Amino acid sequence: FLNLNHMISDRFVCPSDRQLELRSKINFGWSYHTNILSLNRQLNFNVSNNLNxxxxxxxxxxxxxxxxxxxxxxxxxxxxxxxxxxxxxxxMKDNATGNGLSQFSM
Structure with missing residues (x-):
């Protein structure tokens, strides 16, 4: 039989909005990439609207x-x-003398 506590603890929990916001601020994870994509789309839209x-x-x-x-x-x-x-x-390399390991002079 299945253990109900085991099923509950293994369940995926969505990150909170605060966690997602913090991840986007540190430029890490999928939320960062999603944010960049949405910013690019918005920028392209604004540029095309301004040109029109x-x-x-x-x-x-x-x-x-x-x-x-x-x-x-x-x-x-x-x-x-x-x-x-x-x-x-x-x-500097041309003027250097010595074997380069134990002796070196400039």
Whole structure:
């Protein structure tokens, strides 16, 4: 015969709204992914509605272009910074002497 207490303790219990909210805040679990999907759908809906309602003004287009140009400039500066760091590392490797295990000198 079945033990009723055993059946009750093994039963799945839905998480509370508070638990689901906390899970979504820590970006973990299915509730987080559901939240992201619903936000994406809402964003796509809002964007398509806004595009249908009115087009961008010249000032808005200019602002967007400035943001894109600034982004390109920042990417260029970052690439140059990384290139210089790699050059410095290569020079350090070339100037280093020793066997690399017990002896090392720069």
């Amino acid at each position: 309602q009115k087009s961008l003004t010249n000032q808005e287009i200019e602002h967007i272009e400035n943001v894109l140009k600034r982004n390109q400039y920042i990417q260029y500066i970052e690439q140059e910074r990384i290139r210089k760091l790699i050059d410095r590392l290569d020079k």
